[in-house]
Amino acid sequence: MLVKLAWQSLMHRRGSVLLAILSVSVSLFVLFGVEQIRSHAKDSFNRTVSGVDLIVGARTGPINLLLYSVFRMGSPSANISWQTYQRVADEPAVAWSIPISLGDSHKGYRVVGTSQDFFEHFRFGKGRPLELAQGTAFDDTLDVVLGAEVARKLGYDLGDSVVLAHGLGSTSFHNHDDRPFKVTGILQPTGTPTDQALYISLQGMEAVHDRHWDGSALEPQTITAFMLGLNSPVKTFQLQRQINTARGEPLLAILPGVALSQLWQMLRVVENILLLVAALVVLASLLGLCIMLLTSIRERRREIALLRTIGAGPLQLFLLIQIEALLVLVLGACVALSVLSIGLWIAEPLLAAHYGVYLEGSIVSEQSMQLFGIIAAATFVVTLIPAIGVYRESLKRGLEA
Amino acid sequence: MNAPAVELGEEAVALERLRYSYERGACVLDIPQWSIPKGSHLFLRGPSGSGKTTLLNLLAGMLVAPEARLEVLGQSMSALGSRRRDRFRAQHIGVVFQQFNLIPYLSVLDNLRLAAHFTGNTRDLERRASELLAELRLGQDLLQRKAAKLSVGQQQRVAIARALINRPNMLLVDEPTSALDPEARDAFAELLLQNFASSDNTLIFVSHDTTLAAHFSQRADMRELNRAWREEGSYAG
Incomplete structure (x- = not known):
């Protein structure tokens, strides 16, 4: 009955209540949105690479190496000679290696020169291997395998021919027009940056850059980085130290897990600031709700006196105000969550294409429920101001003639 | 439902040394002794400022005067x-x-x-409600109508229904007719008495409109009861 009374009372004051709901929903939208992007960004972050023991590149910062080798962001500082790669890959502790050669692009998507080992050994998520949705891995020098996103966005099919551009960016002045590649395979979507690249062989990479290529097999001169899988994880640190301190070409070996968490630590500051701002926005809207209730109580003095007369105790009036606040909160949350779902549905492809952030899973996660619990508690605390006001008022005042 | 059963005494209201003052205010009510027998239909005359609202608040238990002895329906408030x-x-x-x-x-x-709801007894409420409406000569179609959509006269009659829905033993009525036109006032008083008349039920009807006094078996005047009353009193009751 109290809930019904609270509901009818809110309906009666539709104008100001709608505004309060709107303000609550906007603030919750911001908070849930930030939380959503935060948790998914972290997820998709951590699932980009798995099963790789070491990533090796020219000496640079570990995060930079991670960014360009795994996330295909930023630029490599220097290349590694093929000989150096061969030497490390031949170490007895190494089970497999994936060479990576970067530098070209196709319509804004990066081109990765690599070997068959990439398809065989690269893992993402919780150790999931790459799978081809169609076709086969590259075989010939001018074969290309497309990431799922690339194929979908550019509408490529098996057998289509693709012209690569030198450098990055979707418009390039230097196209390798004379050496078109043929699509031989398309990867299954992975929800990682792997979807946003084109994969060709190292030979293909050499071929497009060699003006005098005659179709013969080429030996790569340099590569950008490589990933290593070891026979035994115990050897990881030993090999890492060995690579990092080796004489000759300066190299850097990193543990992907460690570098990922370092990177995440850096982003954490941003993440926390966003969360703080969102929390303050929510607090502001709850205070707005509190003001709305306080003014409503002034307008409803006679209503409250009447409720007292027919036997409502101060506690019940206290609860009535709390229920009203909670109803506004719940309605606001419903609006916020539905708008957010629609918004994410629209924004998801954009985020994936431009930032490599994949939003998956439902909005109603355990975390967002937890967050809602905290907000409900905060609402209760803020509403204490008007609710206690009513409580005390009702003890002092009697019937009004 | 969990409230104690009330032992109904012979007197509906018995009070001694009832004094009341609002926070930091002068004493607005001072009644040394007064009682109302059970079953009375009392017309209590009192202009505004005579302390009648304060008295009703005390009788209804909305306000408390801790030092006074005040028994309502045999219950010490x-x-x-x-x-x-x-x-x-x-x-x-x-x-x-x-x-x-x-x-x-x-x-x-x-x-x-x-x-x-506040008594905890909502059993066959709809039947009780429609019975009351019929007794008060109101149409059943009013049940579903919003209170704000009723005429003033209808509202006052529904107010009686609301006051009677829990079958109270005492009815406190404060200037119920001042919003009604003169013909409607007598009809209202009649209706009230008809529906509440019983040897157990005590009615206290407060008004400054003495023309209604004829309907009631007993009369009292706040100005005589309340020793704190002064003609030029600077307090509000």
Whole structure:
């Protein structure tokens, strides 16, 4: 009955209540949105690479190496000679290696020169291997395998021919027009940056850059980085130290897990600031709700006196105000969550294409429920101001003639 | 339902040394001794400022005068805690005001249901509600109508229904007719008495309109009862 009374009372004051709901929903939208992007960004972050023991590149910062080798962001500082790669890959502790050669692009998507080992050994998520949705891995020098996103966005099919551009960016002045590649395979979507690249062989990479290529097999001169899988994880640190301190070409070996968490630590500051701002926005809207209730109580003095007369105790009036606040909160949350779902549905492809952030899973996660619990508690605390006001008022005042 | 059963004494109201002053204010009510026999239909005359509203608040248990002996329907009001007092009021005392007797945005039925809700007894409420409406000569179609949509006369009659829905033993009525036109006033008083007349039921009808006094078996005047009353009194009652 109290809930019904609270509901009818809110309906009666539709104008100001709608505004309060709107303000609550906007603030919750911001908070849930930030939380959503935060948790998914972290997820998709951590699932980009798995099963790789070491990533090796020219000496640079570990995060930079991670960014360009795994996330295909930023630029490599220097290349590694093929000989150096061969030497490390031949170490007895190494089970497999994936060479990576970067530098070209196709319509804004990066081109990765690599070997068959990439398809065989690269893992993402919780150790999931790459799978081809169609076709086969590259075989010939001018074969290309497309990431799922690339194929979908550019509408490529098996057998289509693709012209690569030198450098990055979707418009390039230097196209390798004379050496078109043929699509031989398309990867299954992975929800990682792997979807946003084109994969060709190292030979293909050499071929497009060699003006005098005659179709013969080429030996790569340099590569950008490589990933290593070891026979035994115990050897990881030993090999890492060995690579990092080796004489000759300066190299850097990193543990992907460690570098990922370092990177995440850096982003954490941003993440926390966003969360703080969102929390303050929510607090502001709850205070707005509190003001709305306080003014409503002034307008409803006679209503409250009447409720007292027919036997409502101060506690019940206290609860009535709390229920009203909670109803506004719940309605606001419903609006916020539905708008957010629609918004994410629209924004998801954009985020994936431009930032490599994949939003998956439902909005109603355990975390967002937890967050809602905290907000409900905060609402209760803020509403204490008007609710206690009513409580005390009702003890002092009697019937009004 | 959990409130203590009230032992109904011979007197509906018995009070001694009832003094009351609001916070930091002068004494607005001072009645050395007074009693109302059970079953009385009392017309209490009192202009504004005579302390009548304060007296009604004390009788209804909305305000408490701790030093006084005040028994309503045999129950000492100062002996009850505030929650028990609220429950006692809900179960045994009906109140009708000059205006604003109903929550405007609730339907008539919901207003009645709300009143019953605070006693904890909502059993066959709809039957009781439609019976009361019939007795008060109101159409059944009013049940679903919003209180704000009723005419003033209808509202006051529904107010009686609301006050009677819990079958109280005492009815406190404060200037219920001042919003009505003269013909409607007598009809209202008649209706009230018809529906509440019983040897157990005590009615206290407060008004400054002495033309209604003829309907009642007993009369009293606040100005004689209340020793704190002065003609040029600077307080509000």
